[in-house]
Amino acid sequence: MPDTIAFVLNGQPVTAAGVSPAMTLLDWLRGPARLTGTKEGCAEGDCGACTVALEQPPAAGGRSCEPANACLLMMGQVHGRAVRTVEGLRDAGGTPHPVQRALADGDGTQCGYCTPGIIMSMYAFAAGGEPPEAALIHDALAGNLCRCTGYRPIVEAMARVAQQPDAPLASMVERPPAGAAAWQDGATRFDSPTTLDALLALRRDFPDAWLLAGGTDLGLRVSHDRDVPAHVVHVARVPELQMASVARERLRIGAALTYAGLLPYLADSLAPFGAMVRRLGSRQIRALGTIGGNLGTASPIGDTLPVLLALDATIHVRSAARGPRAVASDAFFLGYRRTALAADDIIEAIDIKVPQPGEVFHVDKVSKRRDQDISAVLGAYRLRIEDGVVRSARLAFGGMAATPARARQAEAALIGQPWGDGAIDRAAAALARDFQPLDDWRGSAAYRLAVAGNLLRRLYWRTTRPDAVLEVDQL
Numbered sequence: 001m002p003d004t005i006a007f008v009l010n011g012q013p014v015t016a017a018g019v020s021p022a023m024t025l026l027d028w029l030r031g032p033a034r035l036t037g038t039k040e041g042c043a044e045g046d047c048g049a050c051t052v053a054l055e056q057p058p059a060a061g062g063r064s065c066e067p068a069n070a071c072l073l074m075m076g077q078v079h080g081r082a083v084r085t086v087e088g089l090r091d092a093g094g095t096p097h098p099v100q101r102a103l104a105d106g107d108g109t110q111c112g113y114c115t116p117g118i119i120m121s122m123y124a125f126a127a128g129g130e131p132p133e134a135a136l137i138h139d140a141l142a143g144n145l146c147r148c149t150g151y152r153p154i155v156e157a158m159a160r161v162a163q164q165p166d167a168p169l170a171s172m173v174e175r176p177p178a179g180a181a182a183w184q185d186g187a188t189r190f191d192s193p194t195t196l197d198a199l200l201a202l203r204r205d206f207p208d209a210w211l212l213a214g215g216t217d218l219g220l221r222v223s224h225d226r227d228v229p230a231h232v233v234h235v236a237r238v239p240e241l242q243m244a245s246v247a248r249e250r251l252r253i254g255a256a257l258t259y260a261g262l263l264p265y266l267a268d269s270l271a272p273f274g275a276m277v278r279r280l281g282s283r284q285i286r287a288l289g290t291i292g293g294n295l296g297t298a299s300p301i302g303d304t305l306p307v308l309l310a311l312d313a314t315i316h317v318r319s320a321a322r323g324p325r326a327v328a329s330d331a332f333f334l335g336y337r338r339t340a341l342a343a344d345d346i347i348e349a350i351d352i353k354v355p356q357p358g359e360v361f362h363v364d365k366v367s368k369r370r371d372q373d374i375s376a377v378l379g380a381y382r383l384r385i386e387d388g389v390v391r392s393a394r395l396a397f398g399g400m401a402a403t404p405a406r407a408r409q410a411e412a413a414l415i416g417q418p419w420g421d422g423a424i425d426r427a428a429a430a431l432a433r434d435f436q437p438l439d440d441w442r443g444s445a446a447y448r449l450a451v452a453g454n455l456l457r458r459l460y461w462r463t464t465r466p467d468a469v470l471e472v473d474q475l
């Protein structure tokens with residue numbers, strides 16, 4: 001086993017010798033690397049003070065860089081990547097980068113604690129070549145909290161650096177090392193296979209190891225809870241788990257494709273799914289998190305899960321002993337955070353049935369804040385309405401039960417009925433037979449039931465009086 005983790009830092013190849021592969025990148029930067037520009041605020045992916053940029057060499061295609069939370073990344077995940085920190089933005093002569101200049105000139109900083117993280121989000125935004133539209137700027141900043149400056153000067157500085165031709169330093173990124181890797185340091189072994197067979201063999205031989213994709217759920221056990229895993233098996237470098245492909249009526253999503261990588265596929269009839277994914281966490285979270293991880297965590301408020309239920313998804317699961325098998329999304333969630341996965345299984349890919357012309361498909365996420373917030377209720381619906389009569393309906397909700405679940409009584413109240421107020425009211429009433437919702441600080445059971453019923457009424461209005469419905473982006 002190699003004993004060094006190799007990656008590219010601020011354009012230069014580096015190795016991190018003698019550190020635990022489960023150490024967070026944030027701890028490594030601020031400790032052994034003595035790069036203290038990257039700050040720790042919350043240690044759980046919320047504040048953005050620890051934001052770094054994950055860069056790709058230009059030849060790799062796609063966006064040239066993504067912002068990510070260093071507090072959630074384990075060092076083993078960083079192997080073979082290119083990372084830029086705030087210290088890597090000045091040029092060789094010490095001249096600040098244009099994004100640094102813009103924030104300073106615009107008085108976008110006071111105490112300065114959030115500033116390096118905001119600078120890195122600005123850098124990733126500028127490098128991505130996006131236009132200076134308010135919605136995009138707010139989206140790019142949603143993962144960064146500032147407690148003292150106020151966001152107006154930061155937003156204005158961001159608009160000034162958008163699409164600046166000299167903003168990206170990505171052309172300076174060297175190609176990082178590739179190939180499978182494994183490290184044992186101190187209490188932790190970390191395997192990072194690059195083939196499906198190797199991953200399956202590791203899962204078979206070490207069913208108790210942490211199976212890690214993006215780490216936006218599991219990483220908190222290290223960064224926040226300070227757990228030290230005995231063994232981590234990283235799935236994210238296996239090509240079969242990274243792919244996406246579209247056939248006419250089917251989208252296949254590799255389980256370890258990040259949300260950022262998935263978004264370009266969620267267009268046209270899947271646009272409501274895309275709009276919801278843009279509200280999942282922040283850009284920093286979406287650069288790391290995956291649907292495979294959302295399924296693996298199987299939280300009752302996992303945002304993609306009701307969508308998979310509504311779209312009649314198939315979860316492709318594989319193990320070394322039993323080979324591949326397809327699990328219908330309806331059969332995947334067995335109980336609170338319990339799934340149909342066996343100890344030696346991995347999720348390889350997810351197939352979703354793309355809504356076809358004539359079908360109605362919508363997703364609603366209801367949370368206290370628009371961005372970077374967990375759902376109180378999430379509804380996803382797919383219906384076929386012909387000649388004014390509902391022919392088929394799949395209605396699925398998160399936040400309403402111990403698992404994400406379909407509202408089968410509500411579906412039955414719609415199918416075969418004229419698409420009108422009467423059927424909608426009966427479906428909304430049936431939700432009380434479908435669910436005994438969670439009752440917690442995000443929302444009482446009565447609130448959640450009322451919201452879910454109103455979401456069905458809103459769905460009806462969307463199809464009959466679209467001008468009367470304000471979508472969340474219009475609020």
Ligand SMILES: Cc1cc2nc3c(=O)[nH]c(=O)nc-3n(C[C@H](O)[C@H](O)[C@H](O)COP(=O)(O)OP(=O)(O)OC[C@H]3O[C@@H](n4cnc5c(N)ncnc54)[C@H](O)[C@@H]3O)c2cc1C
Nearest residue numbers: 045211213214215216217218281290293294296302303347
């Ligand atoms: C600040 C913050 C905001 C968030 N906001 C949201 C939000 O708005 N909505 C939401 O739904 N979630 C949110 N999350 C939770 C998290 O981002 C998602 O659940 C995400 O999809 C997890 O994916 P991951 O790749 O990071 O999973 P990981 O943390 O790597 O893994 C999660 C679980 O899935 C298992 N797993 C991963 N890949 C596989 C596989 N291929 N096969 C089998 N098991 C696997 C792991 O073993 C683990 O049990 C947020 C998290 C943070 C930190």
Ligand code: FES
Nearest residue numbers: 041042043048071
């Ligand atoms: S320290 Fe707050 S997001 Fe990482």
Ligand code: FES
Nearest residue numbers: 110111112146147
């Ligand atoms: S400048 Fe103080 S937290 Fe942002």
